[in-house]
Amino acid sequence: MLRIVTLVSGGGTNLQAIIDGIENGSIENTEIVRVISNKADAYALERAKKHGIDAKAVVRKEYPDKEAFHEALISAVDEVKPDLVVLAGFLVVLPLKMIEKYRGRIINIHPSLIPSFCGNGFYGLKVHEAALARGVKVTGATVHFVDEGTDTGPIIRQKAVEVQEGDTPEILQKRVMEQAEWIILPGVINDIACGKISLS
Numbered sequence: 582m583l584r585i586v587t588l589v590s591g592g593g594t595n596l597q598a599i600i601d602g603i604e605n606g607s608i609e610n611t612e613i614v615r616v617i618s619n620k621a622d623a624y625a626l627e628r629a630k631k632h633g634i635d636a637k638a639v640v641r642k643e644y645p646d647k648e649a650f651h652e653a654l655i656s657a658v659d660e661v662k663p664d665l666v667v668l669a670g671f672l673v674v675l676p677l678k679m680i681e682k683y684r685g686r687i688i689n690i691h692p693s694l695i696p697s698f699c700g701n702g703f704y705g706l707k708v709h710e711a712a713l714a715r716g717v718k719v720t721g722a723t724v725h726f727v728d729e730g731t732d733t734g735p736i737i738r739q740k741a742v743e744v745q746e747g748d749t750p751e752i753l754q755k756r757v758m759e760q761a762e763w764i765i766l767p768g769v770i771n772d773i774a775c776g777k778i779s780l781s
């Protein structure tokens with residue numbers, strides 16, 4: 582059984598896609614052992630609770646400094662001894678110590694075709710605003726391993742999505758989620774659980 586911890590900051594639709602995949606059997610041999618959010622009111626935590634999954638908030642302002650926050654985050658992950666850490670819309674830069682400890686066992690979903698529209702400052706809706714401003718005709722999503730850089734780790738899977746006339750950032754975000762993110766993230770997790778993608 583692949584034990585995964587999912588780190589979230591917001592609505593948690595990618596988390597929901599993983600939960601659904603496990604429940605409908607398209608993700609085999611996998612258990613979400615904890616969901617961790619850096620926002621106490623993230624709807625993702627409610628989604629976890631509704632499905633009986635351990636849900637924990639680790640919030641920066643509840644700790645005296647960044648170091649204490651990072652230690653709490655790492656402890657919350659360590660406690661449940663995961664095989665894989667999944668960043669699903671987690672908008673906190675990971676502590677270096679955590680990247681070193683879980684090297685090759687952390688994956689992230691990013692809402693563009695890396696190396697376009699990624700790196701510092703490119704997250705959530707901002708990614709789609711930038712894609713529309715540049716006038717690209719195709720965008721998409723990427724699942725990659727996490728290293729010390731922002732969105733620089735080895736790419737595991739990508740899926741392209743067409744931009745359409747009249748798209749707003751919100752419309753494009755929804756299409757990228759439906760046609761790419763909610764497909765490739767569960768797909769990669771299943772492939773890891775089934776040994777088709779190996780973790781280092």
Ligand code: GAR
Pocket residue numbers: 589590591592593594595596625669670671690691692703704705708758762
């Ligand atoms: C998703 O689009 C995800 O790709 C993006 O945040 C959104 C979270 O939505 N992540 C990043 O931008 C990371 N750089 P969700 O909470 O509904 O899954």
